[in-house]
Amino acid sequence: MKARKLVTLLLALAMILSATGALADFTPTPIGEVGKATRDYVEPPEGDWKTPYDPVINIRTVKGQGSDVVFDNGEDQTNNYWIRGWYNDLGIQVSYDWIDEGNTQYTQKLNMTIASGDLPDVFRVNYIQFRQLLKAGMIQDITDVYAKYTSQRVRDFEKTDPDTIKTCMDENGRLYGVPIYYYGIIDNPRYMWVRKDWYEEEGRPEIKTVEDFEKVFHSMMEKHNAYGISIDNTFEQLFMTGPMFNVYLGNPAQGSYFWYEDESDGGRIKAGIAHKEFKTALEYWAKWYQDGIINPDFVNKTQDDMVEDLITGRACGNPWYQWAGWHVGPNMVAATGSVDAYTIPLQFPTLDGSQVLGQIGFPNADIVVVSKTCKNPAAVMKLISYTDYIMFDPNTVLTEDEFKGFTDGQREHVPGAFEVIDPQADMIQFEHVLKAIETGDTSELFTAGMQKKYGDSMMWINEHNTGGLGAFCQQGFEGCSYDLAKYLIDNDYLKRTAMWGPPPEEFDQTVNTIDVITTGVSEIIMGLRPVSDYDQILADWYAAGGQIMEDAVNKYYGKGE
Amino acid sequence: MHFITKGQKIFNVFNYILVTIVSLSCLLPIINTLAISFSQPAFVAAGQVYFWPVGFTTQSYEFAISNGKFLRAFLISVERCALGVGINLFCMITTAYPLARSKDKFPHRNFFMGFYVFTMLFGGGLVPWYILMRNLGLLNSIWALVLPLAVPVSNMAILMNFIRSLPSELEEAGQIDGAGNFRILWSILLPVLLPSLATVGLFSFVYHWNDWFQGALFMNNPSKYPLQTYLQTLLTNFRDMLRQSGSNYYELLQRMNEQTGRAAQLFLGLVPVLVIYPFVQKYFTTGLVMGSVKG
Amino acid sequence: MRFFKNVRKEWMYLVMMIPGLVLTAIFSYGPLYGIVMAFQEYNPGLGFSKSPWVGMDNFNLIFTQPAFLSTIYNTFFISIGKIVLGTIWSVVFALQLNEIRQNAAKRIYQTIVYIPNFISWVIMAGILTDILGSTGIVNEMIMALGGKPVQFISNRAVFPWTMIVTDAWKTFGFGTVVYLATMTGIDPALYESAVIDGANRWKQTWYVTLPMLVPIIILMTVLALGNVLNAGFDQVYNLYSPVVYPTGDIIDTYVYRLGLQNGKYAIGTAVGLFKSVVSCVLISTSLFVAYRFAGYKVF
Secondary structure, three states, rough: OHHHHHHHHHHHHHHHHHHHHHOOOOOOEEOOOOOOEEOOOOOOOOOOOOOOOOOEEEEEEEEEEOOOOOOOOEEEEOOOHHHHHHHHHEEEEEEEEEEEEHHHHHHHHHHHHHHOOOOOEEEEEHHHHHHHHHHOOEEEHHHHHHHHHOHHHHHHHHHHOOOOOHHEEEEOOOOOOOEEEOOOHHHHOOOEEEEHHHHHHHOOOOOOOOHHHHHHHHHHHHOOOOOOEEEOOOOOOOHHHHHHHOOOOOOOOHHHEEEEHHHHHEEEEEEHHHHOOOHHHHHHHHHHHOOOOEEEEEEEOHHHHHHHEEEEEEEEEEEEEEHHHHOOOHHHHHOOOOOOOOOOEEOOEEEEOOOOOEEEEOOOEEEEEEEEEOOHHHHHHHHHHHHHHHHHOOOOOOOOOHHHHHHHHHHHHHHHHHHOOOOOOOHHHHHHHHHHHHHOOOOOOOOOOHHHHHHHHHHHHHOOOHHHHHHHHHHHOOHHHHHHHHHHHHOEEEEEOOOOOOHHHHHHHHHHHHHHHHHHHHHHOOOOOHHHHHHHHHHHHHHHHHHHHHHHHHHHHHOOE | OOOHHHHHHHHHHHHHHHHHHHHHHHHHHHHHHHHHOOOHHHHHOOOOOOOOOOOOOHHHHHHHHOOOOOOHHHHHHHHHHHHHHHHHHHHHHHHHHHOOOOOOOOOOOOHHHHHHHHHHHOOHHHHHHHHHHHHHOOOOOOHHHHHHOOOOHHHHHHHHHHHHHOOHHHHHHHHHHOOOHHHHHHHHHHHHHHHHHHHHHHHHHHHHHOOOOOOOOHHHOOHHHOOHHHHHHHHHHHHHHHHHOOOOOOOHHHHHHHHHHHHHHHHHHHHHHHHHHHHHHHHHHOOOOOOOOOO | HHHHHHHHHHHHHHHHHHHHHHHHHHHHHHHHHHHHHHHOOOOOOHHHHHEEEOOOOHHHHHHHOOOOOHHHHHHHHHHHHHHHHHHHHHHHHHHHHHHOHHHHHHHHHHHHHHHHHHHHHHHHHHHHHHHOOOOOHHHHHHHOOOOOOOOOOOOOOOHHHHHHHHHHHHHHHHHHHHHHHHHOOOOHHHHHHHHHHHOHHHHHHHHHHHHHHHHHHHHHHHHOOOOOOOOOOOHHHOOOHHHHHHHHHHHHHHHHHHHHHHHHHHHHHHHHHHHHHHHHHHHHHHHHHHHHHHHOOOO
C-alpha cells in the first residue's frame, strides 16, 4: 500500500500547491509603490495647476507601452524622470495596475478590466469604450475639475481644434474625458512618393496632370524595366490616389470610408466610393493594371512585399503617408549603395491640372477618462498638464540632463494615459526645424522634439547616415512631406471629411460591408468585370449595410433633413 | 522473406527519391528562416536571401538576447513548462486510467467522458475567463498559465486509448496479487505507459512553450512575461517604431528589421523544441499506437 | 440503492479523478455563463447581469450578412478537403517510409517532415507567397514544363485548393508519425501468413497494413471533425485578399473582420456558440458512425 499512499500524497500536494499558489498572489500586485500615499480625497492645493499636493496622493492607472521604451541603468517603469517629476513637482505618486508591454493587448485587457469592475483612477479609451462606460455610468463628469486644474495651454488646444473636445461630452454638454488630440492635421495628407534618382534622370519634370504622371512614369518604367506604383492587396495605397480624380476614399483595410457632402444631392453626406467620379478612378486603375503602372501581381502583395518591390527597383514609387522616408529610404540606400536612391514626395496630379486637395480625416481616436471611483480627479488634470509642460511648452526651461531624462529612448511615451498632445506641435516643430536647417541657426530649437528631428536630418545631410533619412524626408528640405502638407494647410487646399468625429454606433454592425467594394474593385481592376458593373456593386454595398451607415452619418453629422 | 527482386529494387530507388524530395520540401522553410535571421535587412528586404545568409550578422539574435529580459522570460517559460507539463501529465493519467475502464467496472464512466468532451466543444469566452482569474486572485501569477486546461481532452483520449489497448492480462495479474487500482496504475501501468506519456507530454510542452496570448492577458507586469510573450512584444513594435518620429532605432534598423527579427524569434523559440523532439520521437513509435491494433 | 452500489464499486476511480475534475470544473465550466453574452448587447461596464438582452439579434445580424452563408460553405469545403488530403498524404508517406529498411534513415525522414508543424503560419505564409507567386519557383517550374502560370493565391477557383494542399503539406508529418507507429506495431505473423497465402508486397499493403490502420484513421478523423469549423484562421488570414473572399473567406476570418478586434465580444460569442452546436452534432454523428460501422469507440 506504499504506492497508494505516495499517490495520495502527491495528489494532496498538488491541491495544496494550487491553493497556496492562489493565496500567495491573492491580490494583484500593482506595479509601483502603493500605501505610502493616501487613497482618500485630498483638497487640491490652492494656486495654479503646478502647486504640489501635500501630503502626497496616489493615482492608479494602466497603460499600453511600446517595448521600444528604454530606461537608463537602474531605472524602470516605477522609477524614472516622469515618476519622480510627478512626485516632486506635483506631489502625486503614480502606480500601474498593469502595463501591456508591446501594446498588443491594451484594448483587450482594458475591456477585461472594465468587465471585472475594478477600474484604475485614470485610463485611455477608444470611442467605443467611451460610449460603453458613459452608458454604464462608470466614468465621472470632469467639467469643473478640467476648467479649474488644467493648464491654460492644454485648455487652449480647443482653439486650434474646437470640435474634438465636443466628442468627449454627453448630450448635455458635460465633459467626460480629455481627447489625446495627436499631432494635428499636418500628418494627414498623402503623397505620390517617387524614386529620386530616376525622377532626376527624367529632369525632374513637373507633374501636374494625370497625363503628365503617366508619361513620366512610363518613361521611368521603360528605362528601368520596372512597373509604376507599388501597392499591396488591401487597396490602402491605391485608394490614396483618389484625389487625382476628385474622389476621396478611406482605408478599406480598416473598413473606413471618407464621408463628403454631395452638393448635387442637397448636401447629403455620402461615402467617397459613392461619388460619381469613382468610376473615373476605376477606369484609370484598370488601364494602369493593363499597361503595367500597377503590378499585375498586386493581389499577392503584402505590405512587406510592397516595400520589397520598391527597394529592389521593381517599382518607380508609390502613394503613401508622410512617414514613408523611414520605411523605404534607408533600406533602398543600403541595397543600391547609392545615396540618391530613396523616395521623395510629390503632390498628387489631377485630371485637369488644378490644385489637388489634401485629404483630412478626423484626427482623434483616444480619450483620457477618470473613473467614478477616483477620489482626486484634480490630480489627473495636473498630470495631463504636466506632460504638455515638459514636452511642448516653449517657456519650460529644462537642463540638458532633464531633456535626455524625459525624452531619450522613447521615454516621451512613458506618461501613457497623461499623454495629451498639442495638435499644433508637429507644425510648429517643422517650421523651426526647417528654418534651422536652412539658416544653420539652432538657437530656436527649444523643445526636445525639435532638437531630435534637426539632429537626425543633419545626420543625413552631413554624413549620409541613413538613420537620418526618415526625418530628412519628413522635415529636412523644401518639398519634404511636411512642407507639402504645410502648403496645403496654409492655402486651405483641404478636403475635410464631413464626419468630423467618431463613427456613429450603427457602424459597429456593418464592418464587413466594405468587402463588397474591395472584391468588386479587384475584379474591375483586373479586367474580370467591366467598369459599368460598378453601379451594381455599389447597389450591393448599399444593400449590405451602406444605407445604414449613410443614414447614420447624416443623422449625426448632416445638416438635418 | 528478404530476397529482393529487380522490380523491388526499382521501386526502392524510386521510393527513396520521392521520399527525399518531399522531405526536402519540408526542410526548406526552416532553412530559409534561419538564413533570414542571420542576414542584413537590406538584402532580406530586397528578396536576395534564400537558403544562405547574405551579409551575415547576428544582430537580430543579439537584440533579442542582449538584455536581462530574455533570460528572465526564458526562465519563466521553463518554470511554466515544468509546472504545466507536470500538472497536465498528472491530471491526464488520473483521468485516462479510470476512463479506460469499461462501463461494467466504472458505471459512471460515460458521464465523466461526456463531462470532458463537452469542454472540447463549448467555452464561455475570454471575459468570464478573465473575471474568474481575477476573482481567484490568479492574475499576475504563474498559476494562471498552468491551471486552466489541466486536462487537454484530445491528448487524454490518446492516453486513454493506449491504456485500453494494453493486454488485459497485465492488470488481471495485478488484481490477482490483490493490488488496488492505485497500485496497478502506479507500479504496473506507469512503466508501460512511458511512451504514450512522452508523446502527450511533448504535445503539452509545445503548447505551453508556444502560447503567448495567456501571458499577455494575465500578467500585469512585463517582468512576468514568459518567453513567447516577450518575443511577441519585441516584434509587434517594429512597425510602430517606423511610424514614430524621433527614435534612436535608426542605427539598429540598418542591421535588423521586422523580418530578420521575426525569423530570429522563431528560431529562438524553436530551439528547445528541436532539442527535445528527437529524444521523444523514439517513443512516438509505440506511444501513438493508441489501441489501434486491438480495434 | 443501485447508485450507492455503483459508487462503492467505483469510488477509487472517482477519488483518482478529483484533481482533473476540480480543475476542469473551475476553469472550463466556471466561465461557461459567458455564453449568455450571445443573447446580449454586451457592455463590459454593465457586465453580464445588467447588459441589455437582445434575444436572437446577434444571430440575426450574422446570418443576415449576405456573405456569411458562403463562408460556412467555404469553411466546410476547406476543412474537409484538408482532412481528406491530409489523411491520404500521411498514409501514403507512412507506407513509403515503411518500405525503407534502414531505421536511421526512417527516423531522419520522420523528424524532418514533422518540423513544419512547429512553424507558425505567419512565417509560412511569407515563404509561400514567395514560392507560389507568379514569378515564384513553382510557376517557373510549370512554365519550364510548358504550362501556363497559375495564380495560386489570387485566383478565386484555385485559392481553396491552395489552402488544402499547403495545410496538408505542413501537417502531414504528424499523421505520418502516427500511422508509421501503428504500422510498426502490426504483428509480423499477419504478414507471414499473407506471404504464405501468396500475397506480394502490394497485396500485403492492401489486405494487411491498410485494414490495421482503419481504427486509427477513424480516431484521427473524429478528432479532426470536432474542429471542422475552424478551417485554419492563421493560414487563411495570412494568405487571402479581397479578390478571393468569395471562395476563401472562412467563418473565423469573416467574424474577425466583423470587428472582433474592436471588442465586440457578443458577436464573437454568438458565432462561437453556433460553431459549438454544429461541432457537437458533427462529432456525435461521427462517433456514432465510427462505433456503428467500424465497431470503434473513440471516447
